[in-house]
Amino acid sequence: SEDGRFLLITVWQGSERKNRVYYQDLQAQDAEVVRLLDDFDAAYGFLGNDGPVFWFQTDLDAPRGRVIAVDTRFPQRVSWKEIIPQAAETLTSVSVVNDQFIASYLKDARTQVKTFDLAGRFIREVTLPGLGTASGFPGKRTDTETFYSFTSFTTPTTIYRYDPATGESTVFRQPKVDFDPQDYEVKQIFYTSKDGTRVPMFITHKKGLKLDGNNPTYLYGYGGFNIPVLPSFSASNLVWMEMGGVYAVANIRGGGEYGKDWHEAGRKLNKQNCFDDFLAAAEWLMANQYTNRRKLAIGGASNGGLLVGACITQRPDLFGAALPSVGVMDMLRFHKFTIGWAWTSDYGSADNPEEFKALYAYSPLHNLKPGTSYPPTLITTADHDDRVVPAHSFKFAAALQEAHAGSAPVLIRIETKAGHGAGKPTSKIIEEAADRWAFLVRTLQVDVHAGGKSAGS
Incomplete structure (x- = not known):
């Protein structure tokens, strides 16, 4: 985990998008590996944590994806909380930057990006350069900037800097291709x-x-x-x-x-x-x-x-x-x-x-x-x-x-x-x-x- 407290172990089998998630508390002496999500019933992508509370992107009961919070102190499913509910679009990736969830969606096979606060409240939709594919938005929870790439059928892959506080994107690197x-x-x-x-x-x-x-x-x-x-x-x-x-x-x-x-x-x-x-x-x-x-x-x-x-x-x-x-x-x-x-x-x-x-x-x-x-x-x-x-x-x-x-x-x-x-x-x-x-x-x-x-x- 980003705070260095937990070791996360993800287990896959075959090419099906289902996995298990185990963890170990590195601050506890002789701590055992805990099988947190062991049913192999859905995809679970670890996004980050707020102390003992883990955030996951999952398709459990949500074929288009959602974000949930699992408190490791109360790991029973009845205690899980939904942070970002399933949308009409397909959720493809989520990162945590500047204390925000930056969520990338597919809307009719093209990228749409939305930001939410850590409670799941919608902030804004990221304005992209056009109809195409954006990917990236990596970083740490405390970072004040992130970067993403954008490409389309007529746009060579270009790198943009994104300011989560203002929602503004600026060109960082752009290739030169001999065509109009x-x-x-x-x-x-x-x-x-x-x-x-x-x-x-x-x-x-x-x-x-x-x-x-x-x-x-x-x-x-x-x-x-x-x-x-x-x-x-x-x-x-x-x-x-x-x-x-x-x-x-x-x-x-x-x-x-x-x-x-x-x-x-x-x-x-x-x-x-x-x-x-x-x-x-x-x-x-x-x-x-x-x-x-x-x-x-x-x-x-x-x-x-x-x-x-x-x-x-x-x-x-x-x-x-x-x-x-x-x-x-x-x-x-x-x-x-x-x-x-x-x-x-x-x-x-x-x-x-x-x-x-x-x-x-x-x-x-x-x-x-x-x-x-x-x-x-x-x-x-x-x-x-x-x-x-x-x-x-x-x-x-x-x-x-x-x-x-x-x-x-x-x-x-x-x-x-x-x-x-x-x-x-x-x-x-x-x-x-x-x-x-x-x-x-x-x-x-x-x-x-x-x-x-x-x-x-």
């Missing part, structure tokens, strides 16, 4: 999925785009493990948009955009909802004249690679190209390799008869149909990926090439001396991005000199 953000347009729309669920999607492109149904479009998604996909700046995506491309991000179920319920609606037996949401996003883009089937590419990595694999096996006619990266493609055996056992909390397990049926119904490897014309596909993986072993991509590429009846290319790109993606050197990142966009320029027939419209013969 005023040349681009970002909008957020909401579309309806197959079962009537309202799903948000961000769309970014150059200003002046003609909605003539002929724009090369790259649709990205993830949809898993309670992880939200938030606005962020990418030089690689900027290159795509400079060529006239549209970049779309669908915030499908399975992620953490709307809290635990949104996640639950896209896991285990509900996983098909993720694919239905993504397919509905593709159809919305075409119905609203952004693009057409020959000009629409889809992409995703890891769990997002599974998303792409499932969508092209379920609707091979819907896409002009597919870019599944380091994807989980064999849903019957994923749990038998490296860390795959930990994903059963999200996917279920083929060892469970009921879950086997659900997994088999969408497993990309097992749903390829011989004689089907699949879209042009560039599968990417790395030879040292010990998160999602490259065998997933190897098997899917081989099976797809065998089943494929059309003339469209089905390729696999295998990076060497690399893994799942984290820590990849800049040179390899650039090379892979160049290959990815080159594949789309060729398969979608993008004329980079004509602002993205179709190339001539």
